[in-house]
Amino acid sequence: GWGAVMTAILAHFFLFLFVPRFAHDTLAYHLVIPKTILNFGGFEPNSNLFFNMPHNWELLYTLPLWGGGPTAVKIFSFQHSVLVLITLFSFGRSQWGSTMGFLLALLYLTGPTIQDHLQLAKVENSLSFMVLYTTLAFLKWRENEDTRWMILFGLLGGWLMGCKYTMWGLSGVFFLAALGVILKNRGLNGGARMALLLGAVWTVPVLPWLVKNFWFTGNPVYPNLFSLFGGANWSETLDRQLRHQYFQFFWEEHSGLLNQLKAVLLSPWDLIAAKHLRGRFSFLVILGLFLAPFLRESWTERTAPILLLALLGYIMWVLFPGNESRFLVPVIPFMILGAAPLFHRAIRNPRYGWIVLPALLLMGFSQLRFPRTLQLEAFTPEGYQHILETTTTTRYSLWREVEKKVPPDGRIAVFFEEQVYYLDRPYFYHWFCGNMEILRQAKTPEAVEQRLTEDLGLTHLLLGHRDFNYYLSFNCPSKEEMDWEKDLMEEFLDRYAQKVLEYEDYVLFALGPAGERSGL
Structure with missing residues (x-):
């Protein structure tokens, strides 16, 4: 039954891959790179800092764009989401049974953030695939301590770092976690050689981009480290202005987001007890969510339904409105994997099994807001072709x-x-x-x-x-x-x-x- 539900949802989105959307170019944002390569016959010196950052996945998108056009690119992107779906199902089924497999897959497929971008050719769909497989390779290596799994994990982590600048932080977390595993298993002396091997493997997928940047700009990490390497079409003034403007933009955008997140997390407390306690102990609500997995088994069983609802609400609630929600797409599979043990605890005990069905129904009702990408605007073939040709x-x-x-x-x-x-x-x-x-x-x-x-x-x-x-x-x-x-x-x-x-x-x-x- 659940398999039929997922098949129907996938078929629905697959059909939308063939519908052009006026004013939303398939090749927008990240896929400008392959289109530029095809239009101008390869890379050209370019002062735009985003053009000089690693774009591993964009190069892979060049082939379907060249051979099949915009629809082929959307199908290529859609395939990565399908692979994520199948992998989550297989992982959940192998660890806890078919019920958990379907639950993890449905959590991914029915989230509004995923649906907002499922039928668009955006690199985040591919990044979610890379994040998931890098995580699984790390878990497999940590489980059996096989060097071959470490090499595979290093290649995947390096490729992830070479995909997009937004993945540098997550890729760094993976690398630090790997160093922690090496030190724990081999100690400081015995782990030095293994750490060097991991670092060497990690840089292989990024090295071609460093060479390209050095060839075009004279700075392998353009525009960073300008004081050390210099760089074409750049200056110390621009460097200071860029960092100032970026951090100002980041703070203005995310300070409001953090306030919204705080309001959502504290809303049950504010509605029930804030009038009496005036919010003095509101922090205990958040603290309890983080401490619950570490409590005793009997206590965890009691708090698991609350955690389940809290996580479902977090996934259903779109953190970034509009196009910025794409930044959340790559980490959603990572979040689902991390929360899977909590879901299993919630449904393992029959006394708490009733919580799963209402939670899934709640997720279904959340779709009544209708994903943004399904609100098709009026378009004409001429207008759509104009967008494709001029973007x-x-x-x-x-x-x-x-x-x-x-x-x-x-x-x-x-x-x-x-x-x-x-x-x-x-x-x-x-x-x-x-x-x-x-x-x-x-x-x-x-x-x-x-x-x-x-x-x-x-x-x-x-x-x-x-x-x-x-x-x-x-x-x-x-x-x-x-x-x-x-x-x-x-x-x-x-x-x-x-x-x-x-x-x-x-x-x-x-x-x-x-x-x-x-x-x-």
């Missing part, structure tokens, strides 16, 4: 125009999504592909006018597409957002009509120090 090539061509026509010391203002970004030339392309390194912002025409008049060093102004069919970014807004921003853009153009001589589909304006203007 990468237009950005790349426009950047080449910027290189030709903007002086090396020129400043560029980018008006996009009710904001104005003031960037120098190297930073312009970093923003163009990453949309993260923001120097300054202004959200209204009045603020734009103030910035333009106050920033006397500004030499260039860049505006987006005049018809709003395509933005100089990775996503198109909804129709309501397009109408609102079109009105804002018209107000902006009216306000600066005396400064703008003409505009085309993509507009790059030069503003001279004496007020002279020329459309580029």
